[in-house]
Amino acid sequence: MRQLMFTLKGHTAIVTGGASGIGLATALMLADLEANIVIADLNGDAGQETVNKLAANGCSAIFVRTDVADAADVDALIAATLKKFGSVEILMHFAGIGMEQSALETTRENWDRIIGINLTGTFLMMQSAGRAMVEKGYGRIVAMSSMAGIRGGTGRTAYGASKGGVAAMMRVMSMEWAGHGVTVNALAPGAIETALVKKMHDAETRRAYLDGIPMDRYGTPEEVAAAAVYLAMPQSSYITGVTLPVDGGFDASGVIKRG
Numbered sequence: 001m002r003q004l005m006f007t008l009k010g011h012t013a014i015v016t017g018g019a020s021g022i023g024l025a026t027a028l029m030l031a032d033l034e035a036n037i038v039i040a041d042l043n044g045d046a047g048q049e050t051v052n053k054l055a056a057n058g059c060s061a062i063f064v065r066t067d068v069a070d071a072a073d074v075d076a077l078i079a080a081t082l083k084k085f086g087s088v089e090i091l092m093h094f095a096g097i098g099m100e101q102s103a104l105e106t107t108r109e110n111w112d113r114i115i116g117i118n119l120t121g122t123f124l125m126m127q128s129a130g131r132a133m134v135e136k137g138y139g140r141i142v143a144m145s146s147m148a149g150i151r152g153g154t155g156r157t158a159y160g161a162s163k164g165g166v167a168a169m170m171r172v173m174s175m176e177w178a179g180h181g182v183t184v185n186a187l188a189p190g191a192i193e194t195a196l197v198k199k200m201h202d203a204e205t206r207r208a209y210l211d212g213i214p215m216d217r218y219g220t221p222e223e224v225a226a227a228a229v230y231l232a233m234p235q236s237s238y239i240t241g242v243t244l245p246v247d248g249g250f251d252a253s254g255v256i257k258r259g
């Protein structure tokens with residue numbers, strides 16, 4: 001008998017932001033492990049496309065169009081999940097938006113938009129999914145923080161605050177649900193090559209990032225997804241309240257000499 005069997009057969013995972021980037025890569029890996037998948041995203045076309053891809057691989061999957069910043073949408077998502085699959089064991093909450101704007105130039109409108117989607121959206125999703133999990137006595141929640149929520153980078157006033165807030169909230173929920181079989185963790189990716197980053201990182205930004213990354217490259221969505229999937233496994237049962245860097249050594253680094 002093998003000691004370590006990785007399967008999620010019979011588990012249902014909600015993946016917000018599952019239409020693109022890190023969420024999409026994570027949904028595909030969860031499906032490899034035979035989980036049922038609920039893709040929740042604002043982008044209906046790409047979300048449905050993901051579901052078609054999953055279904056073609058034999059995965060039981062549905063798409064629920066969701067704005068994670070809208071409490072009614074979030075509650076409807078959890079209700080649709082429970083109706084279709086009966087329970088929710090895993091929440092991968094990865095929906096989010098990026099922004100780069102200096103502190104002096106950050107408008108109130110942009111601040112509200114970033115905090116509304118990245119921080120309030122995370123609160124709504126984690127509270128609503130957490131409620132179903134606590135009731136059941138089992139759950140794995142993986143939230144999406146960022147290196148920008150841990151280290152200071154120029155232009156990240158609103159985004160960094162939203163992602164730092166996600167890590168703080170994750171820690172509190174991990175404490176409150178520790179006795180209910182629900183683990184709550186967060187990922188803190190560094191620079192990951194996705195559509196969001198392609199839009200945001202010009203040549204100067206890329207150079208600045210690479211100077212601080214010991215591995216001297218951006219990460220892939222699959223490298224983040226693999227960390228997320230581990231935290232979703234029943235075997236990760238003694239890990240909670242952790243913000244896990246997935247960053248090529250960026251967080252650990254000081255002066256880097258190449259060569």
Ligand SMILES: NC(=O)c1ccc[n+]([C@@H]2O[C@H](COP(=O)([O-])OP(=O)(O)OC[C@H]3O[C@@H](n4cnc5c(N)ncnc54)[C@H](O)[C@@H]3O)[C@@H](O)[C@H]2O)c1
Binds near residue numbers: 097
């Ligand atoms: N790419 C990076 O370098 C990086 C680094 C650190 C953290 N992150 C975080 O990882 C997460 C995923 O990023 P990505 O790079 O894969 O981005 P992405 O743009 O490829 O995917 C984000 C997805 O979220 C969806 N979304 C946006 N707002 C939404 C809303 N209000 N409701 C529902 N869905 C919504 C989008 O439609 C999209 O499908 C984000 O939270 C981002 O902040 C990314």
